Amino acid sequence: MSTNKPTDRPRPLAAVDLETTGLDPARHDAWEIAIVRRGTDAAVSEYLWQKRPSEQALLEADPEALEISGYYQRMAVPKDAEALNMITGDSLTLGELFKQIHELLDTAILVGSNVGFDADFLRRMLGAAPWHYRPVCVATLAAGFLYAAEPGEMPGEGLPFSTGHVSRHMGVRQPSPDDRHTALPDARWAFDLYTTVLSSPSYRERYRVNLVDGAE
Template identity: 30%
Template sequence: MELTDRPLAFIDVETTGLDPTRHEVIDLAVVFGVEVLRRTGAPWTRHLRRDEPDIAVWHTRIRPERIRDAEPKALEVNGYTHDAWADAPTAEQVVDTVVELLAGSKAVLVGHNVTFDRDFIAALVRRQGRVARLGYNTVDTVTLCYEHLVPCGLEALSLDNVRRFLNIPTHGSHAALKDAIDAREVYRRLTRSTVLDRALWRLRASRRK
């Protein structure tokens, strides 16, 4: 498949810690083209933008198997509770869909600090005895922000800081579904940005100081 024909998959994970060899994915979202999701048979919902009817999302929580290894701070940030995750599927139950979505589709993975998400998804797949053939071609929105927004006054590159800079609501952040959708929105705005956009970003930044 030619690189130009490969779909973009905007991904985000929430985890029980920072180490993919010890910690687990407990929340996973993918923003994708509808046709790709239809081929997998995965349950999906339309994306929120009415002007983009061909975009959809796939999202699942994943019940952790080694919660005793979790970092308390990580669980505090992502809002994990035993009751909220009690009916979530296990990694074993979702791994086939994850592999089909991200490896079978030969997608280019896109995210905010996308290496973190990719490494955790690869670890999830390997723990289930599968080969993690995730593509090495990725797009990191952190890099895009460094190129487009830092010169305009952005002072920190976390997704929450970027959201505030671009006037994207932060409510509900640190949940995979919102963060994947917002990573796509950041990508969309920055890759389509104009000289006028940059002038407005500089003006906003100067007013915040």
């Protein structure tokens, strides 16, 4: 049963990416958080923070995760601070950081590459899930669009769908090798892939027909 209503107001869109100390939200911690947010007025804003992981999370950190994300080279939070706004340079308490993130994600459609991973860490970090209950994985969305447009013609990988693979077929520029696995470039990448799929004329036409037919 669809829970969408024709009178629902437009929701903000929030493309997110996190860099973490490992893959398990029960043991590991997010240390870099990026949001590319499109408001209901269509204005797009970017946000980037770093926070110091808990001592326990660092003790249990996956060394490979820290190396891939460049934790030791890129951690910029002063030793006497808990978190840092990487765009304004302002130091924050964890409470201030969590409040800002919560407000930006409130009612938003959460999108990202393998967004369930980011959502699990965000939910544990915030103690809540203020975003819309149906997050969107951009790799799966784009793969579905490509297969529908050219059934059986998209070469290469099957499941699980690779964001890089579908990006190449959608013509979306990927972050440079130096920027991969840094939160803001990856959040921008997810935002660009999502908006490219939804800006496709053939996608808009199918979506319009679905709305007319009452399909979810």
